[in-house]
Amino acid sequence: MNVTTAKTLLIGDIGGTNARFALASDNEVGFEKPLTLKCADFASSVAAIRHYLDEVNASSPAAICLAAAGPVIDDTIKVTNNHWALSAQEIRRELDTDKAMLLNDFEAIAWSIPHIEEKFLEAVGQVSQKPLPDGAFSVAIVGPGTGLGTGGLLNREGRLTPVVGEGGHIGFAPKSKVQIDVLEVLREKFERVCIERLVSGSGIENIYWALHALRGEKRLELSAAEIFKAAEAGSDPVAADATQLFFEILGQVAGDIALVLGAQDGVYLAGGIVKRYPEMLHISGFRNAFESKGGHRPMMERIPTKLITYDEPGLLGAASCALELSRNVVAR
Numbered sequence: 001m002n003v004t005t006a007k008t009l010l011i012g013d014i015g016g017t018n019a020r021f022a023l024a025s026d027n028e029v030g031f032e033k034p035l036t037l038k039c040a041d042f043a044s045s046v047a048a049i050r051h052y053l054d055e056v057n058a059s060s061p062a063a064i065c066l067a068a069a070g071p072v073i074d075d076t077i078k079v080t081n082n083h084w085a086l087s088a089q090e091i092r093r094e095l096d097t098d099k100a101m102l103l104n105d106f107e108a109i110a111w112s113i114p115h116i117e118e119k120f121l122e123a124v125g126q127v128s129q130k131p132l133p134d135g136a137f138s139v140a141i142v143g144p145g146t147g148l149g150t151g152g153l154l155n156r157e158g159r160l161t162p163v164v165g166e167g168g169h170i171g172f173a174p175k176s177k178v179q180i181d182v183l184e185v186l187r188e189k190f191e192r193v194c195i196e197r198l199v200s201g202s203g204i205e206n207i208y209w210a211l212h213a214l215r216g217e218k219r220l221e222l223s224a225a226e227i228f229k230a231a232e233a234g235s236d237p238v239a240a241d242a243t244q245l246f247f248e249i250l251g252q253v254a255g256d257i258a259l260v261l262g263a264q265d266g267v268y269l270a271g272g273i274v275k276r277y278p279e280m281l282h283i284s285g286f287r288n289a290f291e292s293k294g295g296h297r298p299m300m301e302r303i304p305t306k307l308i309t310y311d312e313p314g315l316l317g318a319a320s321c322a323l324e325l326s327r328n329v330v331a332r
Contacts, residue, residue: 013314016081067108106151111317125287140263143271251289
């Protein structure tokens, strides 16, 4: 998109290793001049922002919106696996702006949902994939990656309201004999088994380890990527079983989040794992597990599930939020 920016709206999506910055449009939801910087190269987010602004020859930002992994507490985020501690107050002071906002990474993805074109949404399951209604709607977002992110978005009377939480840390509720057995094995390793212990990069490793333990076998030391690769290649039956169980549990969790948030208009799947292995997602028991909610199954069968294939939903969502922030429409 060719974005002409009359005033500088700075956005960013910050992870454990890299920080991706861009300039958002001040008249529509979009961005330009994205640049990825290594967090280890800069002492702080402010230093990285100053470097980015110099690189793209941009003026001082009128508004700043940064997304990062981790909860926003007192206008700060301690970035997971990163030495940066983001502070909206410090950013406002150091960069001389009164408009700076921090977003949880899944809050940013929630902001992006109304702006992702249908060509970047892939249906999961046979349910009708109707677009979002023009009026009120409620959706959920679930995404396994380094951890498990969850969120939601409500549209009420034309006002968008993200719903933010730490859904990956709710307790795991097994629904089958093998899941109960896996839980028992994992309880020997962890004081508390939350969903993220199974549905994440480290989660697939935990499932793989538990299945080997249940079969009385010595576990091969495989990374998450190696487990998925072995499953795809058909070279490791335990890896195949582990990935099937992974997507089944993901479906259960996505259905639970849909029930909690009343997400009648769709559940969107984000995160690196589902984007990297879409074929495995489609042939798995994800959708059946999503719908298997007892007497609520007829309702669940009506809820579409969609895989986000757009490359930068976090930046797109930050751009949407920055535009609203610049217009004094949104406030923390």
